[in-house]
Amino acid sequence: MIDPWSSKILEYNEIMENFGIKPFKEILDKIEDPHWLMRRGIIFGHRDYERILTAINEGKDFAIVTGMMPSGRMHIGHKMIVDQLVWYDEHGAEIYIPIADMESYSARDIDFEESRELAIKEYISSYIALGLDLTQDNIHVYLQSENLLVEDLAYIFAKKVNFNELRAIYGFTGSTNMAHVYVPLIQAADILHPQLEEYGGPRPTLVPVGPDQDPHIRLTRDIASRLQKRYGFILPSSTYHRFMRGLTGGKMSSSKPATAIFLTDTPDEIEWKVKNAKTGGRETLEEQKRLGGVPEDCIVYEILLYHMIGSDKELERVYRDCRNGTLMCGECKNNVADYMRRFFEKFSKKRKRAEKIAESILDRVHP
C-alpha cells in the first residue's frame, strides 16, 4: 500500500457499507478543483453530493450548514471545517453556522451567556483568522438560543418524532434529561431552516460531518421527508470526513490538552507539542534507515496531510523520503515545527485583529 493519503481509512469502509454512505472518490473527478481534503480522501464519503455538485457547476443557489459547539478550546482538528467553508464560500455557497449553545447547555452544563462569550473569543475570532470573512452577507452565524425561527422549527419537527424513535437512534433512556433528548430536533432545525421560504429555500443543502454524526443526518433526512409536502424540503446532502488523531496517538480532544494543538497555544507550546508527538519512526536509527518510517502511523505526518501542506507534490515528497529512510523523524519534526511556528505566528496576529470584528458578528441581524 503506497498511498500517501491512506492512513487508517479501512475502518471507514465498514461505516459506509452499513449505512449507505457512498465513497467520495467516485464523484471526485466531477469536481473541477477539489479541495485537498477531498483529494486526499480525508473527506471519504457522501450522501447525495450530486445535488451540490450540480449547484456548484451550474452556479445555482445552495447552502452549507455546519455548527460550532462552544465548549472548551478550538483545536487544530476543528480547522478542517473552516478550510472547507472557505472553499465552499469561493464556490458560491450560502453559509450557515449555528453555535450549539443549547446543546452545550444540555451536554456540558455551560449556560447561554458563557457559550456566547466562548463562541466569540475562542471560535469566531479563529474562524475569521483562518480566512473566513464572517461579515459577508452570505454567511450567517447565530446562537441557537437566540434564533426564534430555529427553535420554532425544532418544535414543529418534534411533532413528527416520538421518544421510541429517539431512543432507538441515540440510546436515550427514560432518565435522559429532556433537554438532551430534544437536541437532535434543534440540530434538524439548524440544518433545514435555510430551506424555508423566508430564507430563500427550498435549496440543496450540504452538511459536512464526521461519521459519528451520521445518525443526526439520517434523522434530519427522515424529518425532511415527513414534512416535504408542507415545506418542499430537499433531503440534505452530507459529506463524511475522518478525524486527525490526537498527538499522543489516541483521539484528539479539547479536554486532554496533551492530545491537541490549540489554536491559541503559543508558538513555543506548539513547537514542544510537535516535537513530542507520536511518530511512525522505528525502534533504532539503523532500523529506520534500513526499513524507512511509517507515515501511516505518524501524527506529525497527519498534521501535514490535514493542515499544513496544500501542495500534493510537496506532501508526496515527504511521504517518499520517510518511507525510503532518507528523512529521519528528528529532521522532519524540525521542519514541521518550523512550518507550524510560522503559520501560528501569522495566525495569532490575524486572530488579534479579528477580535474586534468577532464581537459584532452575533449582533448582525439576519433575514
Next chain:
Amino acid sequence: MIDPWSSKILEYNEIMENFGIKPFKEILDKIEDPHWLMRRGIIFGHRDYERILTAINEGKDFAIVTGMMPSGRMHIGHKMIVDQLVWYDEHGAEIYIPIADMESYSARDIDFEESRELAIKEYISSYIALGLDLTQDNIHVYLQSENLLVEDLAYIFAKKVNFNELRAIYGFTGSTNMAHVYVPLIQAADILHPQLEEYGGPRPTLVPVGPDQDPHIRLTRDIASRLQKRYGFILPSSTYHRFMRGLTGGKMSSSKPATAIFLTDTPDEIEWKVKNAKTGGRETLEEQKRLGGVPEDCIVYEILLYHMIGSDKELERVYRDCRNGTLMCGECKNNVADYMRRFFEKFSKKRKRAEKIAESILDRVHP
C-alpha cells in the same frame, strides 16, 4: 343543605385532600372585597395563596399568569378567567397572558399563523370587550411561538426533567409525539418567566386553574424548586375553580355547540339555548309548586351563579324562590334569557369596537 352556592362541590373535596390543595374558604375572610367567584365557592381551593394575599394587602408586586388556548370558539365558561383577571388588575397584579399556540399545534394540529388569527379574532377581542384593557402596561399578551425568552426557559427547564417523570405525571408513552411531551415545559416557562430578573422578578405569582390542570402546577413548582438556587424562584401559588356545566348537563365544550354559549352567538341563538337548557325543574307543574325546584341541578341557575348576577342578595332571592316553588322554570328562563340578551347586545357592540385594538395587541413590544 341550603347553600345557594353549593352545587356539586363535594367531588372537589376529594381532589383537595389527595393533592394537598387547601380550601379557599379558610382564607376568604382575609380578603377585603372577595370576587363573587370566591364568595360563592366557585374558586374552591388554593396552594400558597397567602403570598398573594400579603402582596395584595401590602400593595406589593405580584404576577398572575393564565393562558388562552386558541382552538375553536371562546364560550361563556372561559369568561370566568377574564372576570378574575379584571379583579386582579384592580388589585395591582402584573398580568401575563400566554397564547398557547405551541400546545395548539401539538394537540390540535393548528399551525402558528392560524392560532394567531384565532387568538386575535376570537379571544383577544372578547377579553377586551369583557372589560380587561389589554393595552395597559401591566398586561402582557404573547404567543408562545414568538417569545424567545419563554422558549429558552422551557429548554433550561427541560434539563431538570426526564421522560420517566413526564410519563408518570401525564401518562405519555414512547409513541407520544415529542412536541406533546414538551408542552409541560413550555407551560412551566409561561408560569415562571415573570419571575426572571429581566421581568422584575422574583415575585409571588398566581395561576388560576381548573383542578384538571393541577399536574402542571405541581410539576412547575418542582421545577421552580430545582432551579431556586439559580433564579431565586418563589414557588408559584394557584387557585382552583370548578367548571360551569354544559347546557345539556354534561361538560361544556367548544366542540359541542349545543353544550355551550359562545361569546359570538347571536342574541337569538343565546335566547334559544337558555330556553332549552337543562333545569332543576320537577316532572309536573303541580309537583314543582309543592316541592320547589332544585337549583343545584339547574344549568340556568349556574349561568346566574357564575356569570350574570354579581349581587349575592339578588342571587339568593332567585335560589329561595326556586326552592320554595314560587319561581317556575318558564318564568325564570324568560328572566335569564332577558338578562343574557341585554348582556350580549352590549358585549357584541364592545367586541366590535375592540376588534381594531385586538389586532395591535400582539405587535406590542414587551421587556
